[in-house]
Amino acid sequence: MTADLFESVGDTRPPREAMAEGAVVLRGFARPFEAELLPALRAILKQSPFRHLVTPGGHRMSVAMTNCGSVGWVSDPTGYRYDAIDPESGQKWPAMPPVLRRLAADAADDAGYKGFAPEACLINRYVPGAKLSLHQDKDELDFAAPIVSVSLGLPAIFLFGGLKRADKPARFRLEHSDVVVWGGPSRLFFHGVAPLADGEHAVMCRQRINLTFRKAR
Ligand code: MD3
Ligand code: FE
Numbered sequence: 001m002t003a004d005l006f007e008s009v010g011d012t013r014p015p016r017e018a019m020a021e022g023a024v025v026l027r028g029f030a031r032p033f034e035a036e037l038l039p040a041l042r043a044i045l046k047q048s049p050f051r052h053l054v055t056p057g058g059h060r061m062s063v064a065m066t067n068c069g070s071v072g073w074v075s076d077p078t079g080y081r082y083d084a085i086d087p088e089s090g091q092k093w094p095a096m097p098p099v100l101r102r103l104a105a106d107a108a109d110d111a112g113y114k115g116f117a118p119e120a121c122l123i124n125r126y127v128p129g130a131k132l133s134l135h136q137d138k139d140e141l142d143f144a145a146p147i148v149s150v151s152l153g154l155p156a157i158f159l160f161g162g163l164k165r166a167d168k169p170a171r172f173r174l175e176h177s178d179v180v181v182w183g184g185p186s187r188l189f190f191h192g193v194a195p196l197a198d199g200e201h202a203v204m205c206r207q208r209i210n211l212t213f214r215k216a217r
Contacts, residue, residue: 019160019172022146022184024111029179030150033103034203040097041123041209044068047094048086050125056080062130063193069096069120071216073139080139082120082216096121103179104148104213111181113146118213126156126208128198134161134169134190137214145215146183152176152211153204154196161190176201 013027030037050064053075067073071082072093086093100121108116124132137147151174158180159169167190174180182189196208 019170019180020186020189023160023180023182023186023189025172025174026107026110026179026181027175028177029107029110030103030152030177033099034177036099037103038203040099044094044097044123047091048072048089050123051088061132062126063132064125064130066123067120068094068100068123069118071120073120073122073214073216082139100211100213103150107148107150107179107181108146111146111183113181113183116146116148116213116215118145118148118215120214120216122212122214124210124212126154126193126196126210127206128154128196131195132193134159134165134192136188136190138188139216140214141217142215143187146181146187148213149180149182150211150213151178151180151208153201153208154199154206156196156208156210157194159192159194160186163188163190165190176203 015027017025019025048066050066052060052064054060055075056077056079071084074081074083074087084092104118105116153176155173155175158172158174160172161167161169200206
């Protein structure tokens with residue numbers, strides 16, 4: 001029996017739960033894609049490995065990042081932007097593999113957003129202790145399009161606030177293969193990830209990887 005089957009035993013969480021207006025979590029939605037998704041991810045990382053970006057404020061992020069798709073999100077001392085070129089390789093970002101495109105479109109479809117066609121997939125890697133401070137995602141041109149996020153590996157506490165930075169964030173646990181679709185008013189809510197707790201995941205080892213699919217332009 002595979003680790004996969006073991007892990008789904010006793011999962012009594014509701015398969016679908018609203019986190020806020022326009023935000024829905026689809027528990028375990030990525031499971032049927034996993035066998036194809038992990039090798040696709042490995043191929044991306046070979047071409048554009050994880051790296052720690054520096055914010056315009058000069059801070060090295062504890063989360064390591066890379067991208068696939070026709071554009072990728074980058075941060076450097078000059079600012080944040082979507083760029084067709086990976087600054088590390090000087091080449092285009094790896095293409096978005098069909099399995100990732102399908103996963104994102106199917107999840108968006110399930111949440112009521114038909115025809116989601118993301119250009120960008122930002123890939124975040126957390127090791128124990130890594131965190132993402134409260135922020136808004138505002139570098140995209142089309143806020144009507146949702147963002148789809150896929151969690152893999154160690155569980156994380158996702159912090160979900162409101163439209164103002166001072167809004168006290170609610171906490172949600174996101175686990176391996178959970179997918180969240182963020183649209184409507186929640187698309188511009190402040191959010192972040194609490195420092196990752198140590199652990200060992202049967203498939204992903206000592207890390208959490210999060211994929212966020214975005215319509216950048
Ligand atoms: C809610 N990533 O990459 S995914 C990010 O787990 C980011 O790596 C987190 O925040 C992570 O920008 C959270 C969930 C997520 C992503 C984008 C959102 C939630 C969002 C955009 C708007 C509202
Ligand atoms: Fe974000």
